[in-house]
Amino acid sequence: MTSTQNPANAAEVHPRAVLDKLPRYAAGKPPVAVDGLESYKLSSNENPLPPIPAVLEAIAETTAVNRYPDPVANALRSELAEFLDVPMEDIVTGTGSLGALNQILATFAGQNDDGPADEVVYPWRSFEAYPISVGLSGAADVRVPVKEDGTHDLQAMADAVTDKTKIVLLCTPNNPTGPSLTTAEVEWFIAQVPSDVIVIIDEAYQEFVRDPDVVNGIEMYQKYPNVISLRTFSKAHGLANLRVGYSISNPELTQYLRVSAVPFGVSSVGEHAAIASLRNFDQVKERVQSLVNERERVTSGLKELGWFVPEAQGNFIWLQLGENTQEFAALAGEQALAVRPFGDEGIRVSIGEPEANTRFLELCSVYPKPPAFPKQG
Structure with missing residues (x-):
């Protein structure tokens, strides 16, 4: 159906001003x-290979799509807890790692009623959704150029942290430039950042890493209470279309993330597929x-x-x-x-x-x- 509304009588609806400032x-x-x-x-x-056979079977067997999924994906979180050897309570699922990131931003960074916006520091160029997600959260983004070899300029990122900074994003391997961060580099960086600033380690591609010195976000969150590891089933597991991701952090953070988590964000189809993939890793x-x-x-x-x-x-x-x-x-x-x-x-x-x-x-x-x-x- 085409609209027959007279433009002269159209409602004067306008989006938030921030939309004009955001990239598409x-x-x-x-x-x-x-x-x-x-x-x-x-x-x-994308993973050019289809999901493993057990995943395709799990997808085909999930027929109750007329019912809402478990709002907090308990079965998947339980499976992940065993697979990663972390407490189930430390895992918060989201619609891909981007959905999990948006939940973190909505919880910890944004526009304040009593002052200037919070700041989020991240490398650039990096994942192109970062400025969109940060902008929509109401926070101000602080982009720190990567070095000529595509690596994070951690010294410059540390220098960019101010008393307004709430979150720092580390992308490893960095999309689109490729290099990863080592454990030593990340630990040095964390030592430069105030303990009330959250450090997100975005590890969407961590299964492809072969350098033994590359940082492991799970180990970092276990050691530092202000670190969040961000992961996804989209890449290595080949489930990009099903949108299954998660964050892992300490209870001091997850207690708030559960409030902002999108209810029913992970479908039953996605949950069953992810579980089957983990069981046949x-x-x-x-x-x-x-x-x-x-x-x-x-x-x-x-x-x-x-x-x-x-x-x-x-x-x-x-x-x-x-x-x-x-x-x-x-x-x-x-x-x-x-x-x-x-x-x-x-x-x-x-x-x-x-x-x-x-x-x-x-x-x-x-x-x-x-x-x-x-x-x-």
Whole structure:
């Protein structure tokens, strides 16, 4: 049905002013069909492999979708508690890790009745939903540029913390640039931050990490009461469409997070699928390792071509192509490959099917403007 309302009589409804200041979330685009080529989507950091068979069975067997799910996902939290060896009470589920993050922001950072807005410090470029979520919470965002090699500038982030700072976000591996934070780096940083500032360790890609020195958010939350670990089933488990994530923190924080948690946020379908995936994690690990192997093949191939690639610990790589970003993205599209360009900064390429990764490397081998290595000193 089309609207027949006279524009002259339209209600003068206006959104909050903050909406004009926020960027629009740009999801990865699907590939364009090219004659003679199979198309591949490498633009959304999705797991290209389907969920394991037990998960598909659990999804098919969940038929009572006319009933509301458990509002706090007790069965999943119990399974996670055993899997991670943490108290069930320390886990709060959300609609993906982004939903869990929004719950944290709604609880601990925002606009105050008696003064200026709280501040949230985070690296940039990083996950592009951060400024949207922070802005909608009513808080003020403080973006700290990452270094030329794509790593967090922890000293600058520590310097950015003020008495208005309520939350600091650490993204490891950092999306879209790739590098992770080590335990030593994070512990140093936590020591610089007041104990009443929450430090969120966003670990959406932690199952893909192979560097033994990379920080483990579970260990950090167990050691520091102001740390929250943020995780998801979207990536390694291949459940992106079902929106299942969670945060882990101490009872001093979870008692408040439960108030802001969205009731029925995790569907029964998502809960049963996540439980089945955890119970068959050995199969999940095999699939993740196959993607890690492909990641290593792609990064090694690029380095052999003389391309600079930041350390990649997720299921994606970053090409700091600068002013050549859009040109390269267009060329990839001509090869039926959808990649994710970010303005004139660079391109994130998700690790996909072996055939897609091979075609991507072939494109790079003939592209004459590779990413330059960072300046020394």
